Amino acid sequence: MKSYYDRPLLKGPHWGSNVVTYLFLGGIMGGLGLISLLSDDRPEPEMKKLRKATRYTAFALAAINPPILISHLGRPERFLNMLRIVKFKSPMSLGVWGLVLYSGAAGANALRELADDGVVPRMLKFVAPSATVPIQALLGAFMAGYTGVLISATAIPLWAAGKRHIPAFSVCSGAASASALATLLSTLQGNHDVIPRLERLEMAAAALEIALVADFRKRGGAVTAPLFEGRVGKRLRDFTIIGGIVVPFALNAIGGAFKLPKSIDALRSIAAATLTLVGGYVLRESLIEAGKLSANDPHVAFRQPS
Amino acid sequence: MATGFFTDATLCIGCKACEVACKQWNELPSDGFEFTGNSYDNTSQLSGTTWRHVDFVERESIDENGITASWSMLSDVCKHCTNAGCLEACPTGAIVRNEFGSVFVQPDICNGCGYCVVSCPFGVIDLIEAVGNGDDAGKYALATLHEDRLNDRKTALQATGGVAGKCTLCYDRQRIGMVPACAKACPTESIQFGEIEELRERAKRRVETLLERGVDARLYGADDVGGGIGSLNAFFLLADSPEAYNLPVEPVLPSTRQAMGYAAAAAAALALATLGWAIFRGDGTDA
Numbered sequence: 001m002k003s004y005y006d007r008p009l010l011k012g013p014h015w016g017s018n019v020v021t022y023l024f025l026g027g028i029m030g031g032l033g034l035i036s037l038l039s040d041d042r043p044e045p046e047m048k049k050l051r052k053a054t055r056y057t058a059f060a061l062a063a064i065n066p067p068i069l070i071s072h073l074g075r076p077e078r079f080l081n082m083l084r085i086v087k088f089k090s091p092m093s094l095g096v097w098g099l100v101l102y103s104g105a106a107g108a109n110a111l112r113e114l115a116d117d118g119v120v121p122r123m124l125k126f127v128a129p130s131a132t133v134p135i136q137a138l139l140g141a142f143m144a145g146y147t148g149v150l151i152s153a154t155a156i157p158l159w160a161a162g163k164r165h166i167p168a169f170s171v172c173s174g175a176a177s178a179s180a181l182a183t184l185l186s187t188l189q190g191n192h193d194v195i196p197r198l199e200r201l202e203m204a205a206a207a208l209e210i211a212l213v214a215d216f217r218k219r220g221g222a223v224t225a226p227l228f229e230g231r232v233g234k235r236l237r238d239f240t241i242i243g244g245i246v247v248p249f250a251l252n253a254i255g256g257a258f259k260l261p262k263s264i265d266a267l268r269s270i271a272a273a274t275l276t277l278v279g280g281y282v283l284r285e286s287l288i289e290a291g292k293l294s295a296n297d298p299h300v301a302f303r304q305p306s
Numbered sequence: 307m308a309t310g311f312f313t314d315a316t317l318c319i320g321c322k323a324c325e326v327a328c329k330q331w332n333e334l335p336s337d338g339f340e341f342t343g344n345s346y347d348n349t350s351q352l353s354g355t356t357w358r359h360v361d362f363v364e365r366e367s368i369d370e371n372g373i374t375a376s377w378s379m380l381s382d383v384c385k386h387c388t389n390a391g392c393l394e395a396c397p398t399g400a401i402v403r404n405e406f407g408s409v410f411v412q413p414d415i416c417n418g419c420g421y422c423v424v425s426c427p428f429g430v431i432d433l434i435e436a437v438g439n440g441d442d443a444g445k446y447a448l449a450t451l452h453e454d455r456l457n458d459r460k461t462a463l464q465a466t467g468g469v470a471g472k473c474t475l476c477y478d479r480q481r482i483g484m485v486p487a488c489a490k491a492c493p494t495e496s497i498q499f500g501e502i503e504e505l506r507e508r509a510k511r512r513v514e515t516l517l518e519r520g521v522d523a524r525l526y527g528a529d530d531v532g533g534g535i536g537s538l539n540a541f542f543l544l545a546d547s548p549e550a551y552n553l554p555v556e557p558v559l560p561s562t563r564q565a566m567g568y569a570a571a572a573a574a575a576l577a578l579a580t581l582g583w584a585i586f587r588g589d590g591t592d593a
């Protein structure tokens with residue numbers, strides 16, 4: 001096959017672990033928005049506890065994630081230049097605005113819970129309308145998905161070929177990771193009654209995720225090799241596919257089917273949640289690393305995916 | 307009036323005067339020396355600080371006359387696309403289309419997010435590595451506008467790197483009526499600068515002449531290259547297939563994939579929300 005000394009045609013991403021962390025936490029923020037909506041306005045005490053936990057955590061992540069995003073910039077002091085314009089053609093631009101709006105909604109929801117807990121004057125409860133709950137959930141779906149759109153809408157052949165799959169499994173991975181994080185938090189709080197529901201949500205998200213990843217591999221052809229083969233592929237298989245989806249799914253299924261002794265069940269659920277979180281991180285990391293490898297192969301870049 | 311480049315591979319002698327002139331005028335630092343062994347090409351690629359790059363394509367054919375080897379050289383450059391992936395992707399609005407129809411990176415706006423880098427279907431634009439703010443701060447003082455050059459060499463410049471860089475089509479020179487440095491330096495007029503329409507006419511006549519003479523010649527980017535990109539303001543006359551010069555045969559404008567991406571994400575979110583609703587609130591006790 002003809003090429004120019006096999007030199008790369010494209011330039012790969014300069015993104016490192018800070019971007020991976022941003023994508024991972026962004027996915028969790030998205031999933032927490034959904035759980036916060038699902039647990040909203042319920043009479044059961046365990047749901048009330050879950051609601052508060054997700055809202056405080058979402059707000060905390062909304063505070064942590066922007067500095068992580070800023071740290072990857074070549075000129076961090078110019079971050080605010082991203083807020084000069086809104087650009088519908090740029091997922092990076094829309095994403096930054098999504099992050100800003102999500103943080104606002106998450107802040108409003110956290111404020112209402114703080115007022116409810118009496119930490120701040122109860123009057124403040126009326127400052128933030130409850131419409132911010134579904135709004136946070138909607139923006140959360142955007143937060144979890146736009147990063148997938150962002151990488152698909154590039155020239156990198158692997159990412160481009162995944163325009164149907166990557167955004168969808170990013171959303172699933174975000175929801176699974178958020179359920180896992182909420183499980184860990186609920187375990188810490190001793191809020192055990194809510195865990196079976198979180199684990200079922202995690203299983204649903206994981207099942208959809210693995211189906212989409214498998215379909216991507218099947219349909220993507222040679223372009224997907226950097227993601228599924230070699231060093232990156234092995235890591236993805238060990239930590240995400242097996243360690244982060246199959247094993248936690250099995251553990252959660254066991255937890256749902258059998259009544260295990262309390263302490264063993266707690267260990268089981270902690271293990272499943274931790275593995276899911278690691279898998280979610282490695283998924284994002286593999287996507288970025290495989291993107292770099294994909295950019296280095298000129299043969300897949302001569303005819304770019306539509 | 308849109309201006310651009312017509313770069314003709316059949317006239318290039320591989321002298322690299324364009325590379326040197328560009329580096330000098332734009333005060334671009336060296337990318338370091340690497341002996342590649344790939345013909346006479348030790349530049350290898352365009353980069354944030356290399357805005358012209360001469361490809362050295364070596365061709366060999368064996369027939370009854372023995373082995374014949376031939377070279378084809380081509381000076382590659384940013385294409386200044388009609389629909390530019392880099393420009394669309396840029397979240398700060400640093401990349402704009404200027405009054406000459408060129409795609410221009412405003413170095414004082416860019417925050418180095420790197421999204422343009424992965425959004426160029428031709429692998430042109432790249433980040434310029436950040437250097438310290440100390441003594442070597444001036445190392446990456448790239449030229450931008452003529453006024454800045456005269457007044458304060460560092461203000462609007464990419465003084466400390468960390469931003470994206472690519473060919474400006476010599477915006478500063480064009481503003482004072484000068485021809486871009488590479489075109490000025492090219493001794494064979496392999497690089498021609500001018501008004502796009504006129505260049506296209508010239509290029510089409512040139513191809514006809516070459517084909518009459520039995521030379522393999524084709525235009526790249528004078529007309530729509532497909533994939534939503536449109537024509538290129540810097541287009542080429544090639545003497546071989548595009549791959550030979552590391553040019554994509556079917557480039558695609560990345561933003562065309564967005565609608566599908568958002569739809570896929572929305573479908574997944576909707577599916578999960580429905581399942582979640584059933585799991586959390588499907589017990590009939592909805593408050």
Ligand code: SF4
Nearest residue numbers: 384385387391392426
């Ligand atoms: S060739 Fe690449 S860097 Fe140049 S205008 Fe087109 S998209 Fe932008």
Ligand code: SF4
Nearest residue numbers: 396416417419420422
């Ligand atoms: S690196 Fe600079 S020019 Fe490129 S997309 Fe980001 S802000 Fe725009």
